Amino acid sequence: MNALLYGLVVVIWGTTWIAIFLQQGPVPAPVSIFWRFALATAAMMLILAVRGKLRALPLRDHLFCLLQGCCVFGFNFWCFYTAAAWINTGLESVIFSMAVLFNAVNSFLFFGQKPPARFFVAALLGLTGIVTLFWQDLVASGWNSTLLMGIALSALGTLGFSFGNMISLRHQRKGLQTMTTNSWAMLYGTLIMGMIALLRGDDFSPQWTVSYLGALVYLALFGSVVAFGAYFTLVGRIGPGKAAYSTLLFPLVALTISTFYEGYVWHINGIAGLLLILTGNLVMFARPESWLSGRLLRRKANVC
Template identity: 60%
Template sequence: MNILLYVAVVLIWGTTWIGIAVQSHYATPVVAILWRFAISALLLWVVLLFSGKLQRIALKDHLFCMLQGLCVFGLNFICFYTAVKYVNSGLESVIFSMAVFFNAINALIFFKQKPSPNFGPAALLGLGGIILLFWHDLINSQFNAQLLLGIGLCAVGTYGFSLGNMISVRHQKRGLNIFSTNCYAMTYGSLVMLSLALFTGQDLMPPMNFPFLSSVLYLAVFGTVIGFSAYFSLVGRIGASKAAYSTLLFPLVALTVSTFFEGYVWTLNAVFGILLILLGNYLMFSKFEIGKKLFNSQKNYEKQA
């Protein structure tokens, strides 16, 4: 089941960039995010109410759902959507891969969960692979104030995503249903986006044409309802650190799709980058604890010295 959830998350979130790119042509970031999560929330409300599966939760839990909505279904996406004006997609992917480290740190802070012995080596391999994969984008970035702003927005958005992961862990530890908490969180996130759109005088009605409707439906149904439910299930089943490692595989799927539809040309450093990411992914879930082996080897060396 874990493998199925992991593959589903990677395949779905590795292709959502298509829908996001289409959306951006027809709506502002706030309105695009509003439509995506409003439809997602509505779908969950309908399914959960008609199936009798909607879980009633305490006021305190609602407050955490509201915070989760801000972190995962709202403000973090504003950061990412705005950041693309200042940084290229490669740099954004590199920064978002820091979710692996943010999740490990936050899990230790909030739940006293120590990362597995393989976490460090696997995360470094994955991060190194991402850097190689987008090496040309990184070296072509011009260092200026706008670049720093873009990096800052990506970092804030990624940390918000990580905090949302921690809130999901908190929900599941309390025995709360993922679909219900996601429903509440998406609703709160949508209401915040609606408030922002109204406050700033934005047009809430983008063109109701096929490209926009198909993209928003794909993002709402697959990218949000199914994608986030599968991802947060993974967070509860295998831990936030391991679940976040899936973020390193999104570019692999995205670039594979781009190869067939946009003529992306693979370079040698991109191939080596993919190999490093796959090696790190294998190591993350391997029973062979390389981190502990290296630590013990160092310890034995110091004793002999």
């Protein structure tokens, strides 16, 4: 079951980045996010209502769902949609893969789960990889402020996603159903983005093109309903750190697609940076103690 959930998350989230790229244009980011999660919320609520699984929540849990909606279904995507105008969405997905490091830090801050010693090695590899990945573009652009802003916003959006992970883990530790809390969080995220769009005076009309509407439906149904449900189920089954292992794989999908559709050009710095980041993520899941135990057991068996 876990393998199936991983597969869904990797394939879907690996392809949602190009869908975000297809939504770039005249429609303001808060409006695109509003329609995305409005459709997703309607689908989720309908599915749960038909199955009789939409549960009422106490006020305190609703407040946490509101916070989760801000972190996972609102402001973080505003960061990603805005950053997509300044940096390649495939590169955004690589920055997003650093969620495993954010999760390790936040698990310690909120749940007292001390990160293993290998976290510091992973963090060093990840940060070095980010600098290496963007070094050529930064130098070529003369340290352009919009490129730096795109990187910063992608990192900020990843931090928001990690906060949402912690809230989801809190829900599941209290025995709350993932689909129910996700539905309420999506609803609140939708309302918040709608209010922001109204205050900004944005036009709520979508772009009536096949690419924009197709991307909207894909992001709403697959990128939001299916993938988030699968991911947060993984968080509950194996914990936020291990669930974030999926982020080790989907950047490869996103960058491959970006190469063909966004014209991403692979250069030595990009390859080296990507390898450093992915190696850092992999280090977070290494279990040297398990490897050593296995070696000792095999030696013992050989002696016997």
